[in-house]
Structures are given as structure tokens and as C-alpha cells.
Amino acid sequence: MSEASADQPRTGVRGEPSAAPAETLLRESRIVVSAIREALVNPRCQLSWEYDNCGGVISLAALSHECVCLEQLDRGVRQADPSPMISLVVRHHLETWLTGMYLLLGGHEALENFVGATRRSEDAQRNAIEELQAEGSLEDYEFGPDENSDWEPARWNYEEVAREVDRLGNELQLLRGSRASYQVGYRSFSGRLGAHPTWRLLDTYIDTRTGIALVKSHDRTPIFRRAGLQWSVVLTAVHANVAMSERNLDTSVFVRAIETLTAPRPEEPN
Secondary structure: OOOOOEOOOOOOOOOHHHOOOHHHHHHHHHHHHHHHHHHHOOHHHOOOOOHHHHHHHHHHHHHHHHHHHHHHHHHHHHOOOOHHHHHHHHHHHHHHHHHHHHHHHOHHHHHHHHHHHHHHHHHHHHHHHHHHHHOOOOOOOOOOOOOOOOOOOOOOOHHHHHHHHHHHHHHOOOEOOHHHHHHHHHHHHHHOOOOOOOHHHHHOOEEOOOOOOEEOOOOOOOOOOHHHHHHHHHHHHHHHHHHHHHOOOOOHHHHHHHHHHHOOOOOOOO
């Protein structure tokens, strides 16, 4: 693996002034997405579908999905989408990134936890559906075959996954700050920036300055667009750097993107 290490992005939830200009972010995002998709068709990324390779292959699938998220964020920045919608995509991207990095670094244990969590979730849903059907509350619903029956059920918690990615990344001197990304970024996306319909979000629609509660048509959350894209591009480039270094592919595009988007810059107006 590459010896290059990377801190987590310096921007994240601090606001738009600390983010790079939109033209820089859109350019870097598209370059990273293009380089990843070019790498994924390289024979070195085309592995035989067997147990020892499953974690690596699914991690590459996570990386590909991160690119889909970046394209959505690209559109969100260009179209000035509402900040809570941006937060929702950024949060989903972070979940995907944590999953992909854990599968990449965590070996068989990570794979078994990941697939086992799907088994546990589907078992719980299947049992709930059977209970609803038994009491007559749900009819004519077929859940589908149990495709994960060979795996032991397991719990999946993103905070624990972040802690494991941090530990494994530090041991390999590849990255640090994954747990901080969860505690600061993930929780802020959910609670403060609108990925969940919390009191903080819904209160921003209410104007009480006249003593009468007026519900407005738009929220008043802090603008969160460029910072969200920047955060996600850097994380995607970190994932790609580690994954493609492991396959002896050129990672200079990803290293340059990380360096460009994490370099200190003077605050700029929104």
C-alpha cells in the first residue's frame, strides 16, 4: 500500500467560507470521478469472485458508489440545492466511505460483519412481516428469498466502524481522523445541518420575531454546499489512493486532489 497518509478534510461542517471556490471543487470532483472509473476497468481491479477477494471487490463497489454521490453533490452545488438535501447526500457518502474503507482494511472480519449485518436486518424485517401477516395487518406481501443465510447475523454500528477504520489506518500509517469525522461530521450532518428532521432544522422554518409564529416556505439553515462537496471529494480521493496503491496503479491524481483541497486558504465570501 502507499505510504502516503492523509488527514480528514479541514472543512466539513465549519461553513462555506473555508471551502474552495466552486469552480475548483467541481473540477477536482470530476477529475477524481473520471480517474476512479478509468481505474475500475483496469484488469488489476477485476478480481475473481471468491471469498478472499469479496471484501476488496465490495470496497471497490463502495468507491464507485461514492462517485455517484459526488455527481449528485456536483449537481447540488450548481443548482444551489437546499443545504439539508446536500447534508443528506454527504452523510450517505460518509457512511459509504466508512464501509468501503473498513472492508478494504479490515479483512475477513470486516466482510463477515458487513454481510452479517444484512442478514440480521433482513431476518428482523422478515420476522416483523410474518407477525403483521399473522395478525391480519398485511396481506399479499412476499419478502423474497434469504440470500445471506450462510452468514452469521452481526451488528453494524458506524461509530464502531469509524473507530476500526481509525485503528487500522493508524497501524498502516495511511490515514487518521476517521473517528473524528464521525463524531464531528456525521453527527453534525444529522443533527445540525438537516439530514434528519430535527428540532434544529424545523425551527429554521419558523419566524417568531413579531410574537406570532409564522411558518416560512424556506429554511434558514447555514449554507452548506461547497463544504459538503469538498469533504466528500477528499474522502473519496483518500479511499481511491489506498485502494489503487494496493493494486499498483497510479494514484497521483488522488494525491494531488487531497493536497489541493486540504491546503489552508484564506476565508472567502459565500
